[in-house]
Amino acid sequence: ESIARRRLRGERLLVVVSALRGVTAELERAATLALDARSGLELVRDVMDRLRRQHESVLSELPGRDAVRLRLQPVLDSIAGLLTGIRLTGELTPRTRDLVMCHGERLAAPLVAAGVLAAGADARDVTSEEAGLVASGTFRVGSCDLAATAPRLAALEHELHDRVVV
Secondary structure, eight states: HHHHHHHHTTTTHHHHHHHHTHHHHHHHHHHHHTTTTTTTTHHHHHHHHHHHHHHHHTTTTOHHHHHHHHHHHHHHHHHHHHHHHHHHHTOOOOOHHHHTTTHHHHHHHHHHHHHHHHHTTTTOOHHHHHHHHEESTTTTOOOOHHHHHHHHHHHHHTGGGTEEEO
């Protein structure tokens, strides 16, 4: 609600979100456990069920659930695909681990945008790629390259006049 109030007062807001509580740890645990071929498809199903239930419980409190579900499903599918790939190859590179981990934020952003909409302000969720974020550094300890990102973020500036970008 505070984000919506600030937007309604005219502030231009680009909101950065974190994963829901426990999601990052769950994703990291799942990626590590997927290395064990014995854990198989059951692990992937269990993790996906827990993630789906957790995000559905938040979603159940928001209007426009069907539209948000459509935004969440490709993210959930991507997680399942990554975990299956880890299980089948028996490999978890730092790059793949980071890719699994970023899905927590990708699941949270549509929920936050829906919450802002429900509170009365227009909002849209975007991925880091859509926002034009450029990473630098090594996996697991990388950061955002602000100099390279700034011109790309400028493409979203016009949208910030009309809505909150999450």
